[in-house]
Amino acid sequence: MSKFWSEAVKRTEPYVPGEQLDIPNLLKLNTNENPYPPSPNVVDAIKTELERKLHLYPSPGADQLREAIGAYYNLDTSNVFIGNGSDEVLAFSFMAFFESDQKIRFPAITYSFYPVYAKLFNVPYEEIQLNRDFSIPSEAFFQSEGGVIFPNPNAPTSLYMELDMIKDILDNNPDQVVIIDEAYADFAPGSAVSLINSYDNLLIVQTMSKSRSLAGLRVGFALGNPQLIQALTRIKDSFNSYTIDRLAIAGAVSAIKDNEYFKDTTDKIIKTREWVTAELKKRGFHVLPSSTNFLFVSHYNYDAETLYAKLKSQSILVRHFNKEAIKNYLRITIGTDENMQALLQTLDLIMAKEK
Amino acid sequence: MSKFWSEAVKRTEPYVPGEQLDIPNLLKLNTNENPYPPSPNVVDAIKTELERKLHLYPSPGADQLREAIGAYYNLDTSNVFIGNGSDEVLAFSFMAFFESDQKIRFPAITYSFYPVYAKLFNVPYEEIQLNRDFSIPSEAFFQSEGGVIFPNPNAPTSLYMELDMIKDILDNNPDQVVIIDEAYADFAPGSAVSLINSYDNLLIVQTMSKSRSLAGLRVGFALGNPQLIQALTRIKDSFNSYTIDRLAIAGAVSAIKDNEYFKDTTDKIIKTREWVTAELKKRGFHVLPSSTNFLFVSHYNYDAETLYAKLKSQSILVRHFNKEAIKNYLRITIGTDENMQALLQTLDLIMAKEK
Numbered sequence: 001m002s003k004f005w006s007e008a009v010k011r012t013e014p015y016v017p018g019e020q021l022d023i024p025n026l027l028k029l030n031t032n033e034n035p036y037p038p039s040p041n042v043v044d045a046i047k048t049e050l051e052r053k054l055h056l057y058p059s060p061g062a063d064q065l066r067e068a069i070g071a072y073y074n075l076d077t078s079n080v081f082i083g084n085g086s087d088e089v090l091a092f093s094f095m096a097f098f099e100s101d102q103k104i105r106f107p108a109i110t111y112s113f114y115p116v117y118a119k120l121f122n123v124p125y126e127e128i129q130l131n132r133d134f135s136i137p138s139e140a141f142f143q144s145e146g147g148v149i150f151p152n153p154n155a156p157t158s159l160y161m162e163l164d165m166i167k168d169i170l171d172n173n174p175d176q177v178v179i180i181d182e183a184y185a186d187f188a189p190g191s192a193v194s195l196i197n198s199y200d201n202l203l204i205v206q207t208m209s210k211s212r213s214l215a216g217l218r219v220g221f222a223l224g225n226p227q228l229i230q231a232l233t234r235i236k237d238s239f240n241s242y243t244i245d246r247l248a249i250a251g252a253v254s255a256i257k258d259n260e261y262f263k264d265t266t267d268k269i270i271k272t273r274e275w276v277t278a279e280l281k282k283r284g285f286h287v288l289p290s291s292t293n294f295l296f297v298s299h300y301n302y303d304a305e306t307l308y309a310k311l312k313s314q315s316i317l318v319r320h321f322n323k324e325a326i327k328n329y330l331r332i333t334i335g336t337d338e339n340m341q342a343l344l345q346t347l348d349l350i351m352a353k354e355k
Numbered sequence: 356m357s358k359f360w361s362e363a364v365k366r367t368e369p370y371v372p373g374e375q376l377d378i379p380n381l382l383k384l385n386t387n388e389n390p391y392p393p394s395p396n397v398v399d400a401i402k403t404e405l406e407r408k409l410h411l412y413p414s415p416g417a418d419q420l421r422e423a424i425g426a427y428y429n430l431d432t433s434n435v436f437i438g439n440g441s442d443e444v445l446a447f448s449f450m451a452f453f454e455s456d457q458k459i460r461f462p463a464i465t466y467s468f469y470p471v472y473a474k475l476f477n478v479p480y481e482e483i484q485l486n487r488d489f490s491i492p493s494e495a496f497f498q499s500e501g502g503v504i505f506p507n508p509n510a511p512t513s514l515y516m517e518l519d520m521i522k523d524i525l526d527n528n529p530d531q532v533v534i535i536d537e538a539y540a541d542f543a544p545g546s547a548v549s550l551i552n553s554y555d556n557l558l559i560v561q562t563m564s565k566s567r568s569l570a571g572l573r574v575g576f577a578l579g580n581p582q583l584i585q586a587l588t589r590i591k592d593s594f595n596s597y598t599i600d601r602l603a604i605a606g607a608v609s610a611i612k613d614n615e616y617f618k619d620t621t622d623k624i625i626k627t628r629e630w631v632t633a634e635l636k637k638r639g640f641h642v643l644p645s646s647t648n649f650l651f652v653s654h655y656n657y658d659a660e661t662l663y664a665k666l667k668s669q670s671i672l673v674r675h676f677n678k679e680a681i682k683n684y685l686r687i688t689i690g691t692d693e694n695m696q697a698l699l700q701t702l703d704l705i706m707a708k709e710k
Contacts, residue, residue, distance in 0.1 A: 002407040004531075004555075005586050009450075009451050012589045012590065012592075014588075014589050014592030020415065037409060043405055047405065048403065048678075050398055052435070054572060054606075055388055055389045055568040056383070056391070057375065058573070084439055085598075087593055095475075096360065096364050117593065119593065120593040136394070173700070175358060177358075209412070215411055216412065228359060231364045232363050237370055238367040238369045238471045240443045241440075242372070243573070244573070245573040245603055246572070247401070247572070247600075247603075248600055297444075313423050324435060
């Protein structure tokens, strides 16, 4: 603590991202990155851009990317906002739609950045308990005072909420913004994008870090009614004129346009997910039915924190959350088939020894 | 205005960056970009990084770049904070060091983003009138209530404040943070970096967009006492874990390390600046003595807004600010010798016609 710190600094409880260890041959299954590199077109597009105008400012609104994303989703450019990763988009959303005197609601088990934003921006909040099966009770989000935010599929539970329930939440919050964080939607059976033209209170946030293999490039976006997009733009233009660099714009445009590569890698991950789910179940794991690129698992006979530590000692990193309700669960990113084979083999060794 | 907008959105008055026109053969002298491309090493470093791990998250703190900048300035890594352009660093600084109930001070003629931040974060402010020669009256910043921020050299005036005056301001604000925005310091006779270990209330903000030719890459940084850096880090980690992408980190590290290229291009710009200053004076312009990569000029016989419009019609873009006190001034970025020759020729034509 320092006399120079503002009240905002004092009240923050910063987010702690998954460990980024620099160990050779580390199998990194802890931050839900894509195991596949981005489309080769992305690399080519960045190389071309690299030779052009790195000494000149990029487009303030990343307009070329807004157009590409709009075209991809059959939306107008005025429905699209670009940010420096979906975390920045979420931060701007807290500033743009939530107030210091109106309680917002989010699930008690969810992306742990939400309470961090709430503390930073002094937004009061209510954490909604999940059902016993970890599903989100949609009615508990009806008639919120200050707005609603939740991921769909939820993280770290990996569970998907059907669109009918989303509609119920939207219908029952006509004067509040409902933010649906679709970081993992490309691995799920559906997305609320189809609802954008029907609900003026719906803001969808997505990222290119997961399904588009671009975690290293920092690009996220929001989709919504033009009035919501305009609010985000006003905040952004009062914060940082140019948030996305030239290379990130070029790479992201190219990633959005290479639909074949995207479908191919996404399908592979889903296939691997289904296979690993079955394999883990065979070994006595309880595996939640995942609609994401990760699994949320527990085992009756083995303590999750111990498994986490033993895997780490074998250079396999998964994520364990030190939170009472989920302390016996591990979140495991879906890698390639080879990655997951290595995980299963190591688990077999650990569990054989433990017996 | 929309019922969904927060009070923050309603009170913002977004910054308007210099025009980014997409006209072929446009001579762009309006946003103080470097006319020279970045060091060839930067392009090579990005190409290498490009083949590595774009699907994995970057270092949350851009640690490699913090180390490179620390080494360059003979400071510890704990003195360095990295942001997505200096605008983001400034935004985080407003959150980290300024309060809603304590007036901060900045010059009445200065970087026009400061009042934009103040409105966004609800920080009250007092604008300090400049002296008649546009210099900053340092005493007017003594004993501020909530802190001080100003650029050195100041923009758009291009004028440099001597370090003795900076020390006076620091000595007379022992309990407030004094932010010196050194976006243009590499073109000036000095920098306050040498004062960092003597003043715990000094925060210096710099950018790689100007002297390092990397406007397209979005990298800025802050230098200061570890307690100030820690405050910025807490804000950043409550806002966006990964603000700088892998390519930007690789490029920026390489730019900091290529001191020869940096000195070479900076020297060229200063030489061009001195030559254009003399040439403009010959033509009857009043040119403020610049310590930056731009000039702030006016002419007794020609209206600045008219000159701006006539230059624009000839595909030369300079910046004119619609602000009473400086409405007869133009801000002109220093380009290459050829660029400036073209500007002078066009001015000669315009001024001959006007006679």
